[in-house]
Amino acid sequence: MILPTTKGELRIRPNDPALHPIAEKVEAGERISREDAISLFETDDLLAVGGMADLVNRRLNGDRVFYVANQHINPTNVCILNKVCVFCSYGVRPLAEDAYTMSLEEVFAEAEAARCAPTREFHIVGGLHPKLPLSYYTDMIRGLKERHPHVHVKALTAVEIAHLARMEGIETRDVLREMIDAGLDAMPGGGAEVFSPAVRSTIADRKLAADEWLRVHREAHELGVPTNCTLLYGHVESAADRVDHMLMLRELQDETGGFSTFIPLAWHPDNTALGREMGVEGKRTGGVDDLKALAVGRILLDNVPHIKTHWIMVTTRVSQIALSFGVDDLEGTVVLEKVTHTAGADTPLRLDLDEIVGLIRDAGKVPVERDSLYNPVREPVVA
Numbered sequence: 001m002i003l004p005t006t007k008g009e010l011r012i013r014p015n016d017p018a019l020h021p022i023a024e025k026v027e028a029g030e031r032i033s034r035e036d037a038i039s040l041f042e043t044d045d046l047l048a049v050g051g052m053a054d055l056v057n058r059r060l061n062g063d064r065v066f067y068v069a070n071q072h073i074n075p076t077n078v079c080i081l082n083k084v085c086v087f088c089s090y091g092v093r094p095l096a097e098d099a100y101t102m103s104l105e106e107v108f109a110e111a112e113a114a115r116c117a118p119t120r121e122f123h124i125v126g127g128l129h130p131k132l133p134l135s136y137y138t139d140m141i142r143g144l145k146e147r148h149p150h151v152h153v154k155a156l157t158a159v160e161i162a163h164l165a166r167m168e169g170i171e172t173r174d175v176l177r178e179m180i181d182a183g184l185d186a187m188p189g190g191g192a193e194v195f196s197p198a199v200r201s202t203i204a205d206r207k208l209a210a211d212e213w214l215r216v217h218r219e220a221h222e223l224g225v226p227t228n229c230t231l232l233y234g235h236v237e238s239a240a241d242r243v244d245h246m247l248m249l250r251e252l253q254d255e256t257g258g259f260s261t262f263i264p265l266a267w268h269p270d271n272t273a274l275g276r277e278m279g280v281e282g283k284r285t286g287g288v289d290d291l292k293a294l295a296v297g298r299i300l301l302d303n304v305p306h307i308k309t310h311w312i313m314v315t316t317r318v319s320q321i322a323l324s325f326g327v328d329d330l331e332g333t334v335v336l337e338k339v340t341h342t343a344g345a346d347t348p349l350r351l352d353l354d355e356i357v358g359l360i361r362d363a364g365k366v367p368v369e370r371d372s373l374y375n376p377v378r379e380p381v382v383a
């Protein structure tokens with residue numbers, strides 16, 4: 001139960017008595033512990049968890065909900081880790097029937113959609129191609145910036161950056177420097193999966209280890225590039241694994257302050273080796289779990305300014321409810337999503353701006369269109 005006080009602050013009275021001391025900490029603006037966060041995942045008192053997250057979010061962002069007119073670009077699905085990441089359906093062998101690699105001209109042609117739309121961000125991620133050099137990506141960024149100077153470029157996960165560094169025989173910091181020189185504005189948060197070594201060895205053995213993922217993000221922050229952070233949930237991980245993962249993110253954020261947004265990513269099992277092995281193809285994370293991942297993220301990561309719901313994975317309906325569970329970012333237009341849809345997502349490939357604005361307004365919130373760096377572009381937006 002959530003009650004207003006005479007001072008206008010919200011008071012949370014959980015039905016689950018185990019949550020009372022946690023609610024008191026949240027009301028007092030204190031940090032919650034590892035054990036507290038595990039309790040939040042394990043309780044059935046979803047509304048109390050949502051109320052705490054809502055309180056934290058209101059203090060940070062008020063009623064504002066951000067969204068961005070963005071376009072995803074996935075230059076290649078060829079990936080040398082296609083046998084390693086057993087949770088992934090996107091990466092394929094170079095000679096696979098459905099393998100594709102876009103030429104730069106094809107990338108620029110796809111990005112032309114930005115010319116007649118108010119696109120503010122290109123979000124670029126893909127597989128670890130065995131032959132594409134760093135110059136392919138820097139030429140891509142440079143070419144996009146020349147053609148669309150008003151559009152921010154958010155490109156390449158820490159895993160892709162480490163792959164390019166290995167291929168080029170240089171340091172990850174040097175890869176980042178070259179990308180910044182080409183016009184990189186921000187970095188996405190993919191590839192983190194779950195930091196637990198046991199989970200990682202089950203779902204993505206030999207993929208970039210947790211400390212390396214964190215190191216690349218630390219380097220990006222030191223070079224002035226803001227980044228996002230993620231957690232892939234809903235497979236073999238435990239509540240403690242999720243919490244430990246978030247605590248490692250919180251620790252780096254205390255050090256650098258470079259994370260803009262935390263985005264929990266709901267695993268989609270279709271067409272994946274792990275989904276087949278677990279016998280869960282066609283299944284999805286439930287709405288309760290989706291809301292808890294977002295809400296606990298909001299409460300635990302008290303130093304990360306924004307929490308984003310990825311409507312592509314959790315549906316627009318859950319995303320809309322999430323706006324009362326600590327979430328202040330409803331993703332964006334996306335335009336052409338490929339990665340999650342290869343794993344069975346049945347959500348739309350894109351949303352129009354007026355659909356996003358309608359979802360936010362119907363939830364009683366104030367829509368704020370933003371750029372990659374969370375600068376408001378228009379507020380409020382006329383639908």
Ligand code: SF4
Pocket residue numbers: 079080081082083085088089090091126127128159
């Ligand atoms: S998760 Fe990324 S690195 Fe792993 S196989 Fe898929 S595309 Fe490749």
